[in-house]
Amino acid sequence: MARTVTVRTLANMKRAGEKIAMLTAYDYPTAKLLSEAGVHVLLVGDSLGMVVQGQPTTVPVTLDHMVYHASLVSRGAEGAMVVADLPFLTYQVSAEEALRSAGRLMQEGGAHGVKLEGGREMAKTVRRLVDAGIPVMGHIGLTPQSVHTFGGFTVQGKTADRALEMMEDALALEEAGAFSIVLEAVPAEVAAEITHRLSIPTIGIGAGPDCDGQVLVFHDFIGYTSGYIPKHNKRYADLASVIRDAARQYIEEVAQGVFPGEEQTVHLQDGELRLFQSMVARHGGGPRE
Incomplete structure (x- = not known):
């Protein structure tokens, strides 16, 4: 402004x-x-x-x-x-x-x-x-x-x-x-x-x-609410539908293992990964019960 x-x-x-x-x-x-x-x-x-x-x-x-x-x-x-x-x-x-x-x-x-x-x-x-x-x-x-x-x-x-x-x-x-x-x-x-x-x-x-x-x-x-719409109101967007659709897509991608994808994932560098794996091997044991 x-x-x-x-x-x-x-x-x-x-x-x-x-x-x-x-x-x-x-x-x-x-x-x-x-x-x-x-x-x-x-x-x-x-x-x-x-x-x-x-x-x-x-x-x-x-x-x-x-x-x-x-x-x-x-x-x-x-x-x-x-x-x-x-x-x-x-x-x-x-x-x-x-x-x-x-x-x-x-x-x-x-x-x-x-x-x-x-x-x-x-x-x-x-x-x-x-x-x-x-x-x-x-x-x-x-x-x-x-x-x-x-x-x-x-x-x-x-x-x-x-x-x-x-x-x-x-x-x-x-x-x-x-x-x-x-x-x-x-x-x-x-x-x-x-x-x-x-x-x-x-x-x-x-x-x-x-x-x-x-x-x-x-x-x-902004169309963030659902149900009754006051007579005086004009909806300039339908944000409620956008949010519901986004949430459904998120649920589906989580269920299918699509999210997170490679672009949302961080990896250890090769040297740190090898060091970590050797440390884990020395630590021994399986999952705690």
Whole structure:
């Protein structure tokens, strides 16, 4: 990546009408590859609970988990901005607890900013973090940490009243100092209007094409997962099939004695081999029982 992406970079991209590309990342090699490809923002999402840990929701993810994965991603990111999620109940209790949690993600995890879920009710917390020098990305619409309240991963803002409330949430987050807002599982018309009203960038996931940028979960985007595919996702590769096919070929070659072959094998030089064989002969005896 030719340039280092910052909060200012993203603001300038919105003003210039340039789209922002964001993907989740949870480890060093993924972060390195995605930043080399030119992805603008790497999100260390608490979605790792579902796609890495095998949890049914993001709720069980802890701050220690997030700090660890953020530290891996921050070491691999070369020019990309790294944003890390504040996990469930690490910021809702008080603004001071949110400040301590965000501080760990930046000090220990190396993140450049944090993301938290919620609208107007989180505005004071956002302001506290921003005043402390911590860049904050908001997240409204379908907020996965509230999945049990929603009754599932469902589209939000499908009524005019709720859509207007969502717009007010977005405006409150902008007023509080958020540098960007993720809009998840929101009707395209609602997302377009919010994007038009805000001076800060919107990042959509299942929110239509008119947001200032888009984000996808890496494992969904690369076809690393199987089974259910979210409606908003587009698979740009089928890595799961590649891995399965490679594993089957490996198993077959091991079974047939084809692997390792001569090109994967190291030999003793002739002199050392003869010396070794003579030493073995003097040692005597057969296999130990």
